[in-house]
Structure formats: C-alpha cells, structure tokens
Amino acid sequence: MRVAPVGGTAVQDHVALAEIELCGDLIIAASAAHEDRLSLESIDEVLKVAEERAHERDAED
Template sequence: MAPLGGVTVQDHVALAEIELCGELIIAASAAEDRLSLESIDQVLRVGETRTEPGDG
C-alpha cells in the first residue's frame, strides 16, 4: 500500500541487505556443497572498501 500523497520512502540500507541476501541465495543454490566461510565472505563482499556518498 502506497503512502498517502504518492510519497515513496526508500530505506537504502534495507535495500542493500535484500540485494546481498539475494546474491547469497543464488550462490548457495548454484553450489554443489555447502558454501565455505570464504565463499560467503566473497559473495557478501566482506573486506571490500566502500565509498560513502560525498566521498571522493
């Protein structure tokens, strides 16, 4: 249900979490065995440097 007045509110953190969960589900379904911790970290991009809006 859309808010009154046609205003759309987006939670960018929640959207990013949903995207990462989707990527993890895809990786897990494509794997022949359980994902290793290293594979999970790679899918979730653990350790990557992130730039915040306004940086750079």
C-alpha cells in the same frame, strides 16, 4: 483495508535495500553451489568482505 497512495510518496530505506540485495546474492550463490553449504570463504566473497576491509583501511590512511 487501507492502500498506500499512488505517487512519489514511497520512502526508500537504502540500508534495507542493500541488505535485501546481499541476501539475494547469497541465495543465488547457495543455489549455484555444488556443495551442501557455502564455505565461510565463499560467503565472504559474495558479501565482498575483503573489498570492504580494504576500503576501510584506505579511509583510515
């Protein structure tokens, strides 16, 4: 069995970490929902879709 070395050799994938965080946010929202499923609007709110679109529009200007 091989074990990863201890120390500062771990590589961090920032995109993967961000995706994991978003998945966690969705799981929390789903568990707190009072309905069987999250609406598309609720999912967009959790994932901050509107904020990202506004940021993209600002970057284009």
